[in-house]
Amino acid sequence: MVTRVLILLLIAALLSVAPMLAQDDGKPTIAILRYGGTSLTSLAEKGILDMFEAYGLVNAQERAVLNEAQDLEGEHINIIYGDAGFDIPTANILVKEAIDRGADTLLTLSTPVSQIAANFTRQLDDPPALIFATVSAPYFAGIAKAPCIKDSHIAGTQTNVPYAEFVPLVKVQDPDASVIGAIVNLAEPNSLFGAEKITELAESLGMRVEVASVVAIADLSVATAGLISSGAEAIVLPAGYTTSVGLPAITETAEEYGGIPVFSIVAEHVYRGATVGADFYSLYREGVIAARMLIARLNGDIDISRLSVNLTPGFTVAINLDAAAAAGVEIADDLLAMADWTIQNGESTEGVTPDLPEYGIELPDMPLEERRAADLAFLAELYCTDEMIAEQQATLEEQGSN
Numbered sequence: 001m002v003t004r005v006l007i008l009l010l011i012a013a014l015l016s017v018a019p020m021l022a023q024d025d026g027k028p029t030i031a032i033l034r035y036g037g038t039s040l041t042s043l044a045e046k047g048i049l050d051m052f053e054a055y056g057l058v059n060a061q062e063r064a065v066l067n068e069a070q071d072l073e074g075e076h077i078n079i080i081y082g083d084a085g086f087d088i089p090t091a092n093i094l095v096k097e098a099i100d101r102g103a104d105t106l107l108t109l110s111t112p113v114s115q116i117a118a119n120f121t122r123q124l125d126d127p128p129a130l131i132f133a134t135v136s137a138p139y140f141a142g143i144a145k146a147p148c149i150k151d152s153h154i155a156g157t158q159t160n161v162p163y164a165e166f167v168p169l170v171k172v173q174d175p176d177a178s179v180i181g182a183i184v185n186l187a188e189p190n191s192l193f194g195a196e197k198i199t200e201l202a203e204s205l206g207m208r209v210e211v212a213s214v215v216a217i218a219d220l221s222v223a224t225a226g227l228i229s230s231g232a233e234a235i236v237l238p239a240g241y242t243t244s245v246g247l248p249a250i251t252e253t254a255e256e257y258g259g260i261p262v263f264s265i266v267a268e269h270v271y272r273g274a275t276v277g278a279d280f281y282s283l284y285r286e287g288v289i290a291a292r293m294l295i296a297r298l299n300g301d302i303d304i305s306r307l308s309v310n311l312t313p314g315f316t317v318a319i320n321l322d323a324a325a326a327a328g329v330e331i332a333d334d335l336l337a338m339a340d341w342t343i344q345n346g347e348s349t350e351g352v353t354p355d356l357p358e359y360g361i362e363l364p365d366m367p368l369e370e371r372r373a374a375d376l377a378f379l380a381e382l383y384c385t386d387e388m389i390a391e392q393q394a395t396l397e398e399q400g401s402n
Contacts, residue, residue, distance in 0.1 A: 028105065028298055029078040031098035033117065035110035035241060036086035037069070039268050039357050040283050044109055044134050045069075046356065047287025048294075050363050052077070054371060055295055077298075086241050088112060088187075095120050105129045105294060111190045112241070114156070115141045122151060129297060129304060132156030133290035134283060136239050141189040144309055146392040148384035152305035157289040159280045161239055162315045163194065166265050166278045167201040169317070170234050172335045173261060173276070180234045181210045181227030183220065183250065185242040194238020194265060202236070217246035224253040228260065237264045237274075247272045251323065259328045268357035270320035270343055275329060281314035281340075284361040292375045301376060308382045316340045318352075 032048070034041050049066050052058045058066060062074045072079040080098050084091035095117045098106060106121070106128055108114040114132035119142070121127035130151075132143060136159045144150035170177050180202055184195035199209045210230045212223035220243065224235060235254050237243050243250065244266060251273030254262050261275035270277040289310055296302040317335075321344040324331050336342075341349045341359070352359055366374075 027078050029103050030105045031080040031103035032107045033082040033094050033113050035084050035113045039355055041109050043283035044287035047284045048291045051291035091116050103128055108132045109134045111135045111141050114143050118143045127153045130154045131290050131293050133286045136161040136190045137193040140193045147308035148389045148392050155293050155304035155307040157286050157310035160311050161280055163197040165315050173332050177233045179208045179231045180236045181232030182236050183212050183223050183243055185214055185240050188240050191238055191240030198236055220246040220249040221253045224250045225257050228258040234260055235262045239265050255327045261329045267316050267318040270318045271354040273323050275323050276319055278317045281316035282358050284358055306384050308384045
């Protein structure tokens, strides 16, 4: 009851602040930094830019520039775009250059770039704000320690990669499955975390897991063939950038050498040959949430040091019936019944496209003040009370002593 009263008081206080940018000494400069361009990144970016436009931070002409991932010197805000091209050294350079160019907020997309930005900005006396999105393992990667235990300049939203719902799909497809193969890049925190979860969950379901380690896309075909030779009856892929970019090598090898299904923790991977994709939903919403945090901070409505890391549940299943047929895999009726959308004869249901592989990717139409009230109410629910901080800190200390 006390927490609810605090939240209501916070909303009232936030709404009393005039909806204008807080900076008096010039336009805010925001660096949008991504590890690489993917359809998932595009969904999050669309959510961010939709929010910028809805709040009048960018006009239609400026939005057209931003849609091309170009830098913008706008009327209300400046945008620095950075794409690391899936290269860690380049990501390090992008973070440093953004700060050197005067970015007062880093909006990072992906675990690697967010991890780099967190580590770099911790060394600064007056760091820019860091707001992250499309990050699946913020605690495992050291971006934060717990939802409310983090550096005061950091906030963000975690994609809740639903391994506990994903791994059992193998048994839904084949109740007799006993061996699965997973591919991991040990240099990628999200990949390593995912492989550990897959192993833990698969073993609890009575399946043995063969794990192949890779360091580059060129290793994927050999790794897949090796897993099949070791008896894998399905390839089950954790989140990871190497496997994501090199997915065709995995699916083609699985089809050629084994005719076995490929399960990916990324739903849109069905567009690139995976038999089954199942993951968090929705990346568009993650972009919207990150933009809520950013805009509220620019308006002086929130102190991000008091925001907990957001975690939104969601699960979606997609099936590529064309890929299944090509591999000689018959999709089980129970698994097909779970699908939110499918691909057959090159066409998808629900209007999902390869470039934006989700449905319902538009903001609700509402007046600005109503939108602002809804956004602030959402953020108020993320407020970290002193009691929450103390409880989480105590939990961390207990875990550290065990």
